[in-house]
Every structure is written in structure tokens, then in C-alpha cells.
Amino acid sequence: MDFQGTLFAPTDDETTETTYERIHLDRGAWMDISRAWLPDPDDVFAALVSDVPWREERRQMYDRVVDVPRLLHTYGQGDPLPHPRLAEARGRLTAHYLPELGEPFVTAGCCYYRNGHDSVAWHGDRIGRGRTDDTMVAIVSVGDPRRLALRPHGGGKGMSIEMGHGDLVVMGGSCQRTWEHAIPKVSSAGPRISVQFRPRNVF
Template identity: 30%
Template sequence: MMLFADPLPALADAELDYLPGWVDAALADSWLQALVEQTPWQQPELFIHGRYHRTPRLTAWYGEPEARYRYSGKMHEPLPWTPLLDEIRQRVAKEVGQPLNAVLLNYYRDGQDSMGWHSDAEPELGRDPLIASLNLGGSRRFDLRRVGSTRIEHSLTLEHASLLVMRGPTQHHWQHQVAKTRQACAPRLNLTFRLIRFPL
């Protein structure tokens, strides 16, 4: 079974679906503008290898009141859903066939904003978490590597108005990143919807 619209082979121990043009580009444009303007962006400091570092992107966490989430050593209390985010959530939930009770917004202002290697495998996400990633704005390269490996095995360009869905055992066997780039790129907004199964 072909799991990517791009000419990429299927990945062992992974279930991924890439849906380019998931929404109309004009609607995606309006979502992008509204969310960038209305979101109370934060740039938290993370304690990594004995030093504090500012997150190399802007973030916001929304969800149901119980959808607290710990990642990068910090507890994130959800902001309440806005009408727009709730509308987008319902569309995504219908597409993936399961409820979603939280979303992490990451705003990459330019090519120097990035996301390091990680898996979305926190205990509160349950055994085989579904992560639905909506991409708005500039295209960025999304890299995948096996857990325990340092070699990028596959890369995918995430385009405006596209949806990437990761499910099943993917997070146990694979890591992903959005690397820094010196290439000129437009600002990108990424919304990763998820279901917090075991609230903290």
C-alpha cells in the first residue's frame, strides 16, 4: 500500500497518510492569517543539557480543560478552544475518525525556526497515538529516522493546506524533525491535533 502521495516507499512499523490540498487554499489562507494574528504566542525556555534555551519557534497549547500535557520537561495547561480552532478540530476529527481533545500550534517564523528530533510518545497519549498535523503557510521539509539511528531515512515536503496523519506504531519506531534551513521560506504554522487519553 502506498502511504505517501509523494514518491516515497512505505515505512516499516509506521502508518502515515499525507493528504496534499486537504482544504481549499483560500480557506487555508484565511485560517493562517486569523490564527497568526489571534494566538497568544509563547516562546518558552527549555532546560536541555544543563542550560536554558529558548524554543526555536513560537508555540501555543489549546484543548479541553483536562488535556494537560507534559513535554520537554514542562507542564502545559490548555487554553480554551476558540471557535475557529474548534471548527478546524471537528474537520480533522471527521477525517481521521476519532475524537481529538487538544492541539499544539507551532509557528515557524523563518528558516531558523525549527523542531528537533523527537517522537510523540508521551504516556498520556496512549499506546498507539494518532497525531494529525495540519500545515499552513510556507513549505518545510519533514524528516523521518528510525529510533536509535542518526540517518535520515525519508523526507517529505509539507505543503500549505496539507494534512499529515501518523498513527499506529509510528511513534514507537520513528522520530521526526523540522530542521533549520538557509533557504528562503515563508512563515509556516503547524497544528498537531491529538487525543490526551490519560490526563495528568
């Protein structure tokens, strides 16, 4: 692995005020950003690399079957997560967003981007209730920074943000139906893992 952890991660004894910056997109979509949101991101990253049962997938792409350019694993409702900080993170997210979301976050999808060649194409999480209902997907990123790109579904002016080590991005409102997001390939990058917390029946 070619990833250097932070030298100044907050300790358990430090008290920091969490801030959520909300960006209002059009068509009823929004996005919250909270920098350095996850405590102990170095430990979480190491545990994810070593303890998650990563799998490779192949998918049909037009007239051929291709490798999915990242490793994957999903923790379903009730499955133990590979680090206690992730269980705490899910609880914090549920507590903060329950008045708005109306239900808890219950699953955790994991993507391992091994280098700059790993990526995810433009998409929205439209399987399940995300196809018809407003919902939320909360993404925690650990490892090397990577760019999260967003654009309106069907065309229009997009935007992008850099997700750093321990950062949180929450996509809410109509975002999964009316916007698309992607992690583009880059010429060079170290390993990065994203954990996507979702409510029931959102994929």
C-alpha cells in the same frame, strides 16, 4: 511577514474529493498525506498569526538554558479554536479516522516557525499514551513549505516530505514510538504554522 498566499484556493462552492495517500513505514508505523486538505488556508494563516496568544519558551539543554526556536500555544479539550475552519478540520479528522482510532481528536497544539532558523529537533510524541499505545497525530500546515523529516528510532533509513500550504499529514500506528520526526533549519524560509490535532492524553 514574508508569505504570499495561494491565488487559487478552493471556494465553498467547489466540491473536491479528498484523497489520503498512505505510506506504510516499518515497525507498524504509517503516515497519511493529503495535499491542499484545508479550505481557506490564507484566512486560517492570518488568524493564527494575529489571534493565537503565542509564547516563547526556554528549556534546559545539557548545561545551559536555551530559547526554543519557535513560538508555541496549545488549545486544550473544550477550548475554542481561533478559526472556524480549524474546528471543522478537527471534526473532519475525527469522522474520517474514528473507525481506526476509536476516539476523537480533542486538542490542538500550534507551532509558529517565523523563518528558516526556527525548527524542531528529532523527537516522538511519547508523553502520555503515545509512549505505550498506537495513536495518531494529525498535522495541518499553513504558510511557507517546510520539510518534515522522519527516521526510525534508534537508527535506520529515513525519509522526508515537504508540507505545503493547507497540507495534512497524519502519523499513525506505532509512529510516535518507533519513529522520530523533525523540522530542520533551512537557510531561508518564510513563516509557517503547524496545527497538531491529538486525541486525549497524547503529547
